[in-house]
Amino acid sequence: MQLGMIGLGRMGANIVRRLMRDGHEAVVYDVNADAVATLAAEGATGSESIGDLVGRLQTPRVVWLMVPAGLTGSIVDQVAPHLEAGDILIDGGNSNYRDDVRRAAALADQGIRFMDIGTSGGVFGLERGYCLMVGGPDDAYRTIEPILATLAPGAGEIERTPGRTGELAPEERGYLHTGPSGSGHFVKMVHNGIEYGIMAALAEGLNILHNADAGIRSGEHSAEVAPLEEPEYYQFDIDTAKVSELWRRGSVISSWLLDLSAAALHANPTLDGLAGRVSDSGEGRWTVKAAVDVGVPAPVLAASLFERFASRDEDHFANQVLSAMRLQFGGHQELPTGDVLEAGGSPS
Amino acid sequence: MQLGMIGLGRMGANIVRRLMRDGHEAVVYDVNADAVATLAAEGATGSESIGDLVGRLQTPRVVWLMVPAGLTGSIVDQVAPHLEAGDILIDGGNSNYRDDVRRAAALADQGIRFMDIGTSGGVFGLERGYCLMVGGPDDAYRTIEPILATLAPGAGEIERTPGRTGELAPEERGYLHTGPSGSGHFVKMVHNGIEYGIMAALAEGLNILHNADAGIRSGEHSAEVAPLEEPEYYQFDIDTAKVSELWRRGSVISSWLLDLSAAALHANPTLDGLAGRVSDSGEGRWTVKAAVDVGVPAPVLAASLFERFASRDEDHFANQVLSAMRLQFGGHQELPTGDVLEAGGSPS
């Protein structure tokens, strides 16, 4: 079928490519004319403006936006006036699902069917396919299902879940209609929240392995920390690159994120050159806020988010407050110019 | 090569089977004579006692213990007197690595080479192979490597880590010599700590999805909790069985634990009949204690452990203390016989 794609960054361009490979037709637009030209050279129909793109689509039109989340609102506002009742407008970016809920309601007044598609897969998606979480009206979902089927990874070589028989369900082929507008990005949001948690579990565990030689190094930190109590039990020099490779085979924690860890540690076993200041995108934050809203505990997901904040020193003032209190314990009214640690030695 | 196996529970018996399938020879013993007879019928050499088993092995002997962690110490004490210098004694169970460190030192005085092998794979190991984390002396490791190679999953269809070339390293075939005695169980311990974290990340995320309909159900808990502030954003009825199936394909969080979640939710989408009282074995606890000992943060691993404790109501007295403080806010000197919630309404 035919799709209009607005936004030809890596994700948008590769989605178009994967569609065309499977015989779909694409009309494309980007503010960057070179990006349009590149895809036109690969078989897409280029366009010179949003209006131009819309004009080249058959009705009911299907327009997919793949733009940074911060721009989505503005692009939707530019596209909507060109559309008519029955057209489908898809937000495939990393929007907050709350924006989808509002946008879907506003566009429904115009008869436009708005869909939100959470997309996981990153740069590997072109070859492997994208995992698609699709929110929006039932009829719109049925209309675009051929596109979804192409973009999704398909069943692949993944072992079928015991008890599942007969024809493959959509979720077994890598796409799912998750419910009304907003639900696609909601599910994607939680997916990323889980991703943070799994990443943190792996990172914390590898850090423990990395420090399993604390008994050999003992004495180093003596002024600052409680001394290691039983150094005889921390005499191991563990190769975390080899261990993460090992765990990929037959272990309970085998996972794609472990694969990535193994690859990263093989390429750079000491992780030299990485500052360890870990960014976060919105989804991890929204997940924690959603958990708070609905009142379910999410200590692991929250801890993994907070660890990222702390990696960027956002805990600095809090830590200063702790140091300041500890100085007060010691009865020092003056603040130290240099070493804060000595006062730390005053037990409470 | 030849192996003596003591302990023919599911794990021990399947290890023997996997070895025999690959042409190794096994002498087996268990206090349960039926278990011995079953394996003898499958080609193993049965034995009637520990001494008998040891007597049937060629030197240097290789004896593998696969017994509950609580019994390991006692069985080691029974086996050791039968062994002689140069023999290899393997603990393949779930021992605390600290016990290995002590046992290895004690047995070394006798010239016995003690090895600890952390084994992941569970009931699937017979077919898929076991992921093996091996601690102990270098020479002993080299001696038993043929056994390890058979038990491990091998390279299988797992994509090779980018940058790895040439002959497959042991860790790419599913076994690894992690270092001196204790290091095998240490690595396995951290593996299980990570497992707790990953499981919790998935469970918390699925719980948020499960409660994405809070806006539909709103009003239910009104006396007890803060009211849901924006119910319009929690109107989703998410099918967690389908979502977990979906995520198996192309998503960042695809993992064996996700496979298990999908299987469990497909078989029983509402999880009826599960009390949700979650056990924990020692490894998750030891991992947190190791993190504390070496002074590295492990908030995710700790939170996942504490969630299990709380699932069994081990937080009960703490929660009573909180309720009691809240009653004090309200100025009630008498305790309620029934409803503790009303007092909760007194803001601080």
Place this chain on the structure above:
Amino acid sequence: MQLGMIGLGRMGANIVRRLMRDGHEAVVYDVNADAVATLAAEGATGSESIGDLVGRLQTPRVVWLMVPAGLTGSIVDQVAPHLEAGDILIDGGNSNYRDDVRRAAALADQGIRFMDIGTSGGVFGLERGYCLMVGGPDDAYRTIEPILATLAPGAGEIERTPGRTGELAPEERGYLHTGPSGSGHFVKMVHNGIEYGIMAALAEGLNILHNADAGIRSGEHSAEVAPLEEPEYYQFDIDTAKVSELWRRGSVISSWLLDLSAAALHANPTLDGLAGRVSDSGEGRWTVKAAVDVGVPAPVLAASLFERFASRDEDHFANQVLSAMRLQFGGHQELPTGDVLEAGGSPS
């Protein structure tokens, strides 16, 4: 000076009483005529409607709302039309500071000066005074300062902070102009977030003391949990009522919340009759969401909130998921009708 009070629940009525004791004049209104009559009998001027109340006030009027947070918006809408430019409208309830920001802007268009006053002190406030966190315009703050000075506890017998000299600052007397509209409730919100954290710290610690006899009770939970490893170190039968009383004197953790704990445990050492289902009001939730918004780590505050959720079994589905995964480890395709614990015994 003169104040109009709308909302004569315990907090509102006691604020009026404390003001009148110090010579201020109050006009009062509540939907409950009895509440009005009671305060009228104590010297306040009763009124029969919001309009009536406003009509009895001199300009610039000062109207204080002390109503449940859920009603504040509606009451503000009822009061505002009766006010005129220059009047002051105070929200003394537990509103979300975000509502204050919006309301202040809307009312400013009418020339009404909106103030938000976070109030801590509960039922003890009448005698001890209220700790007041005041957001709103500077001139309005100066106008109502005599009221604030009366309501606040004053310097009392609290030791002066070292380095503070001269006349007492407002914050030393128990009230503070925290900044523009919304800042009062923002500071109160964080106050309550901290309160959750302190309460949880005390509750967790007391729970550890409560279980210091685990080595005496060992064996009880054997099917479900890892066995206690060194029971000889958990042979203490600690009296938590006495310990919390003790800590009130000279210890680093002496605090009002500890006082409440000591009182509660003295009255009911076993806390019998308390279900331990702990409510939460909005502030703890908003605090965590604010931390997430501004990107600062708040693992302790979040954990204390999540513990409350878990105390009400909001972790149930997550725990069921964990149990379900663990059953899958065991290779059981069928779900158990009864005991989920046996499968828990299958190590990973």
Place this chain on the structure above:
Amino acid sequence: MQLGMIGLGRMGANIVRRLMRDGHEAVVYDVNADAVATLAAEGATGSESIGDLVGRLQTPRVVWLMVPAGLTGSIVDQVAPHLEAGDILIDGGNSNYRDDVRRAAALADQGIRFMDIGTSGGVFGLERGYCLMVGGPDDAYRTIEPILATLAPGAGEIERTPGRTGELAPEERGYLHTGPSGSGHFVKMVHNGIEYGIMAALAEGLNILHNADAGIRSGEHSAEVAPLEEPEYYQFDIDTAKVSELWRRGSVISSWLLDLSAAALHANPTLDGLAGRVSDSGEGRWTVKAAVDVGVPAPVLAASLFERFASRDEDHFANQVLSAMRLQFGGHQELPTGDVLEAGGSPS
């Protein structure tokens, strides 16, 4: 009564002073002869060796050790041979209660009554008194009670807990016999664990206040973090020194640790010069390990401990692992020489 004190650091010397002020008699020893001379000049009996000190005491002797925890074992070994059956040996330092349990058993064979006294109060103890948690045999406790009564703060001006009547119990005067040997330090350990949690709750809350101006500063961190979504709600410039002073009066969270925070922030509102690398002593660690051992959740206490570890960059390797995984998402096989943040922009 008469006491022998070994160890004349600030704590030991002040304990001696407080005892002498109340008419008790002290024999003192320290490896630092000047410390001995100083106290001798204040009225104590000096001694030149441990043996000399013991020789100057009447039987049954009471010897108090106030030495760093790391030295306690060695000093006990030096003192014990000089003692005889019936003598009392007190460890007033910060020992691990497990050492007490072992030492008490060993010394009991000699008839020596070993006591462990957890002491809170720090440098303020001389004037305010010490909060004393006393473990050991009943008869020994009764023998030394006059000393305990002198050292403890007494009832002071602290309001009596409602429901307590009649003669003041020991815990109301600031000392408590908590149970057999080890229980004193066990209770002190949990006290310090709680202290960590309360400190962290205050520090996290103050950090949120400190960042309540994030909407004014927005844009600063744009490359690294999710953009602040609703900057209009974070426009507050909160004075944390004033707020912490305010909360001392009438608020629910008033506490000694808040007093210290207020003092520290008054003296140095920006906390300039504090590096925010927060030390930890053993007690916080032991508390978490005890919680893990007995199987009770302690997420707040653990989080507060882990925050201290992270303040010292002990999370560094974990954070590098996270960055490394995120780079892998982006499909970069080479590692960056400089900026790791760009890759962070690649959504998953």
